[in-house]
Amino acid sequence: MMRHIISVLMENEPGALSRVVGLFSQRGYNIETLNVAPTEDPTLSRLTLTTIGDDHKIEQITKHLNRLIDVVKLVDLSEGSHIERELMLVKVRATGAQRAEIKRCTDIFRGQIVDVGPSVYTIQVTGAADKLDSFLEAVGEAAIMEVVRSGVSGIARGEKILSL
Amino acid sequence: MELLSGGEMIARAMEDEGVEFIFGYPGGAVLHIYDALFKSCKVPHILVRHEQAATHAADGYARATGKPGVVLVTSGPGATNAITGIATAYMDSIPMVVLSGQVMSHLIGEDAFQETDMLGISRPIVKHSFQVSRTEDIPEIIKKAFYIASSGRPGPVVIDLPKDLTNPHDKFEYNYPKKVKLRSYTPAARGHSGQIKKAASLLLGAKRPVIYAGGGVVQGNASEQLRVLARELNFPVTHTLMGLGAYPASDRQFLGMLGMHGFYEANNAMHHSDVILAVGARFDDRVTNTCGKFCPGAKIVHIDIDPAAISKTIAADVPIVGPVDSVLVDLLAVIREMREADSSLPDASSLKHWWSQIDEWRDAHGLWVKPRYDLSTPFIKPQQVIETLCKVTHGKAYVSSDVGQHQMFAAQYYKFDEPRRWLNSGGLGTMGFGLPAAMGAKLAFPDADVACVTGEGSIQMNIQELSTCAQYNIPVKIISLYNGYLGMVKQWQDMQYEGRYSESVYENSLPDFVKLTEAYGHVGIKVTQLSDLEEAMKEAFARKNDLVFMDIHVDPHEHVYPMHIAPNGSMRDMWLSKTERT
Ligand SMILES: Cc1ncc(C[n+]2csc(CCOP(=O)(O)OP(=O)(O)O)c2C)c(N)n1
Ligand SMILES: [Mg+2]
Numbered sequence: 216m217m218r219h220i221i222s223v224l225m226e227n228e229p230g231a232l233s234r235v236v237g238l239f240s241q242r243g244y245n246i247e248t249l250n251v252a253p254t255e256d257p258t259l260s261r262l263t264l265t266t267i268g269d270d271h272k273i274e275q276i277t278k279h280l281n282r283l284i285d286v287v288k289l290v291d292l293s294e295g296s297h298i299e300r301e302l303m304l305v306k307v308r309a310t311g312a313q314r315a316e317i318k319r320c321t322d323i324f325r326g327q328i329v330d331v332g333p334s335v336y337t338i339q340v341t342g343a344a345d346k347l348d349s350f351l352e353a354v355g356e357a358a359i360m361e362v363v364r365s366g367v368s369g370i371a372r373g374e375k376i377l378s379l
Numbered sequence: 380m381e382l383l384s385g386g387e388m389i390a391r392a393m394e395d396e397g398v399e400f401i402f403g404y405p406g407g408a409v410l411h412i413y414d415a416l417f418k419s420c421k422v423p424h425i426l427v428r429h430e431q432a433a434t435h436a437a438d439g440y441a442r443a444t445g446k447p448g449v450v451l452v453t454s455g456p457g458a459t460n461a462i463t464g465i466a467t468a469y470m471d472s473i474p475m476v477v478l479s480g481q482v483m484s485h486l487i488g489e490d491a492f493q494e495t496d497m498l499g500i501s502r503p504i505v506k507h508s509f510q511v512s513r514t515e516d517i518p519e520i521i522k523k524a525f526y527i528a529s530s531g532r533p534g535p536v537v538i539d540l541p542k543d544l545t546n547p548h549d550k551f552e553y554n555y556p557k558k559v560k561l562r563s564y565t566p567a568a569r570g571h572s573g574q575i576k577k578a579a580s581l582l583l584g585a586k587r588p589v590i591y592a593g594g595g596v597v598q599g600n601a602s603e604q605l606r607v608l609a610r611e612l613n614f615p616v617t618h619t620l621m622g623l624g625a626y627p628a629s630d631r632q633f634l635g636m637l638g639m640h641g642f643y644e645a646n647n648a649m650h651h652s653d654v655i656l657a658v659g660a661r662f663d664d665r666v667t668n669t670c671g672k673f674c675p676g677a678k679i680v681h682i683d684i685d686p687a688a689i690s691k692t693i694a695a696d697v698p699i700v701g702p703v704d705s706v707l708v709d710l711l712a713v714i715r716e717m718r719e720a721d722s723s724l725p726d727a728s729s730l731k732h733w734w735s736q737i738d739e740w741r742d743a744h745g746l747w748v749k750p751r752y753d754l755s756t757p758f759i760k761p762q763q764v765i766e767t768l769c770k771v772t773h774g775k776a777y778v779s780s781d782v783g784q785h786q787m788f789a790a791q792y793y794k795f796d797e798p799r800r801w802l803n804s805g806g807l808g809t810m811g812f813g814l815p816a817a818m819g820a821k822l823a824f825p826d827a828d829v830a831c832v833t834g835e836g837s838i839q840m841n842i843q844e845l846s847t848c849a850q851y852n853i854p855v856k857i858i859s860l861y862n863g864y865l866g867m868v869k870q871w872q873d874m875q876y877e878g879r880y881s882e883s884v885y886e887n888s889l890p891d892f893v894k895l896t897e898a899y900g901h902v903g904i905k906v907t908q909l910s911d912l913e914e915a916m917k918e919a920f921a922r923k924n925d926l927v928f929m930d931i932h933v934d935p936h937e938h939v940y941p942m943h944i945a946p947n948g949s950m951r952d953m954w955l956s957k958t959e960r961t
Contacts, residue, residue, distance in 0.1 A: 278687035287563040
């Protein structure tokens with residue numbers, strides 16, 4: 216069982232996203248994260264999802280995704296070298312001595328404090344999913360008030376592209 | 380340049396697409412369309428009595444002709460009534476275009492009268508769907524729908540049409556496209572030549588080969604190619620429930636159907652084979668029995684137009700994605716080349732050995748060698764009814780069926796020699812499919828014999844269509860095997876629940892089917908004696924212009940055999956009668 220990042224280029228049409236999501240629930244595949252937005256060509260959307268499964272399951276998932284009429288192309292980024300990023304916004308309780316401690320921790324993870332209140336910081340961290348997990352661990356559950364994660368985005372390294 | 384309203388565009392597009400029949404039912408959201416049909420459309424519309432029947436009739440038409448069936452229903456309940464038929468077509472990969480009305484655009488999402496999210500409800504059971512958002516797009520969307528429905532692995536396509544976009548006052552330019560292209564949809568045109576070479580050498584090296592062919596051969600119009608290949612190699616052929624007729628049943632190389640109620644010789648040939656050529660089949664659980672015990676010694680070549688069908692349940696050793704007809708042609712060409720180089724292939728003595736083994740199995744338990752059913756009861760046997768039907772119609776009828784024991788007897792005992800003659804809901808197993816499907820076939824082929832093999836349970840799921848048959852004079856023959864039970868349910872209850880017939884009996888509540896048929900203006904014939912059966916059947920088919928309902932009373936306690944032993948059985952583990960098993 217491995218985590219896979221599947222990146223899908225699809226028609227930017229109403230209903231396209233629900234077909235992709237519906238496919239997963241209909242066939243009992245799980246989605247860990249999902250994000251979708253139009254590309255530089257406004258008629259196309261790029262959808263990235265992460266899912267966990269053995270080779271057989273992943274093969275089925277990619278085949279069934281390809282079968283959807285709206286899906287133009289897709290790639291399993293985990294098959295090659297790739298860059299993975301996720302954006303996270305975290306609101307933490309920050310008072311007294313904690314303020315400096317959290318600031319230090321944010322610097323270590325190369326995050327940014329993007330909003331400051333008398334007793335809260337809002338921190339932005341980007342990176343691979345496991346880096347974001349580590350940051351949350353470092354800050355500690357007690358301080359965390361709210362977490363928003365974008366879900367994983369990814370792109371292949373080098374010359375390889377996913378386009379029409 | 381011609382200006383048409385949305386409704387008129389739909390009517391015209393049906394003509395331009397060469398549609399022969401529209402099966403439908405009107406209602407508020409589609410009244411503009413129906414008015415346009417009334418005013419100008421040359422395509423006849425068949426007014427069914429329930430939208431489910433519209434979809435099954437369109438489906439039966441599509442199975443019999445190979446052309447997409449067309450359905451028109453209103454929003455809300457009209458659309459939801461069509462769902463079972465859409466799912467039936469989807470499971471069996473049948474081309475269909477469903478035009479469903481929708482409330483006016485500005486009301487969508489407001490729980491308007493007769494609003495339902497048809498695209499959402501139908502999403503998992505369509506090949507694709509469209510919501511029309513501009514009247515101008517209607518011709519192109521219709522063209523795309525027909526193209527998607529009938530190309531690649533066929534399937535149903537839904538077009539959701541908000542009422543305001545079909546109103547008679549807003550007119551737009553109409554151009555019906557000759558061709559459409561979809562950048563995101565390109566079904567494979569040819570099989571991979573390297574894979575085809577691998578398949579050819581595997582087949583030529585086989586000592587115990589078997590060809591396992593399914594509905595894809597019928598839908599892919601590849602029967603002829605399959606026949607040539609099988610005969611040239613002298614390989615045995617077995618069919619799935621969906622494939623029947625692709626290879627001629629009366630040919631010596633045909634082993635009968637395989638699977639849960641498959642023939643002993645077919646299931647054994649599969650189990651003991653060393654190479655399986657799977658063509659347009661999908662290793663369904665009703666075929667394989669326990670996957671882990673499936674054909675332990677076999678290498679598998681799998682040809683299918685749909686990559687997702689390959690290695691889904693059973694891993695293929697040589698997968699070939701492509702249209703079955705062209706792949707079989709290419710495969711045969713490579714095989715011929717290889718045989719020119721080495722004429723000793725395939726190994727004739729191994730094949731001879733294999734055939735004598737198969738003939739042994741066939742002699743021991745084959746259903747067509749001699750009657751395997753118990754003749755000691757006073758009742759007509761359901762198997763005898765199908766044998767008589769096959770005899771009276773010379774094996775040439777279009778036969779639809781419902782779902783249950785009668786369906787399995789029809790599949791086992793009607794010898795289909797041609798594809799597209801056997802019309803049955805294999806994937807979804809939809810009771811109520813038979814009569815409307817037969818109507819679709821009879822409309823397409825008015826001069827052919829069309830029979831619907833059904834049970835007293837199934838026929839009542841769409842019996843209202845007797846009225847449609849009266850209106851349009853559709854003289855199908857209904858062969859109803861009256862056993863007084865939901866027979867297939869009863870069989871499972873006999874075998875797995877110690878004969879506790881939980882809700883599979885009707886307790887004297889069944890109608891007099893002869894009178895019922897007569898009330899609809901048709902002919903009913905009741906048969907209770909074997910000695911009357913053949914004459915009565917002949918009379919029914921001699922009445923060319925009458926719908927005849929044959930109410931045939933059969934042994935209420937008959938079971939369908941062979942039957943796979945499950946769970947944990949392999950292909951060759953079967954019950955052969957109530958007392959005998961492998
Ligand atoms: C719509 C639907 N509901 C339920 C079933 C489950 N089912 C399968 S066979 C069967 C019994 C069919 O009875 P009948 O039509 O009399 O045929 P028989 O088996 O007696 O030949 C039932 C209820 C089904 N296949 N389809
Ligand atoms: Mg019955």
